[in-house]
Amino acid sequence: MHLFDIVVIAIGLAMDASAVSMAAAACGYAKDRRAVFRLAFHFGLFQFMMPVVGWILGTGFVSYVRAVDHWIAFGLLVFVGGRMVREGVADTGDCLHRDPSKGLTMVMLSFATSIDALAIGLGLAVMDVNIWYPSVLIGMITCAMSVAAIGIGKRVGAVLGNRMEIVGGIILIGLGLKILIPALFTVPDLTI
Incomplete structure (x- = not known):
């Protein structure tokens, strides 16, 4: 696998984490x-680990992960995003209720945004690619893109005010839908 291919995959995988980082910063969480x-490290770490886990599990587990990965990611993102929207609507002028860079919320967001990296790891196992170099690069690119997205999110939050929690929640729900909808309309491969 060429470096260019790995970088393109890494950028694609980092988009969800970057969007979450931007939303968190816009709400004043970073x-x-x-x-x-914490945000950049956890997103980078999970994006590094999930391809490794997928690669280790190998091809025997592919059908099980593909059957539910979109539902897991959708559920986690909608749960966190819905909570952000609810708190933003009930907000009395203060956007900061819970810090998504701490605790279970950080773990849930990191896991939800890296589920697709698990599938990449499974695919790399099928292609017989050594997993360590791509995984390290994916983690580093995700970390860097998350830091850049936080900088952008801080400027957006300052311009749009403290109701960005609603926007952040909508972004997370949108990411969940972006993961779920294509999976629901994909025709399964029935070849044996």
């Missing part, structure tokens, strides 16, 4: 360096 580090 105010200090520690929060920025």
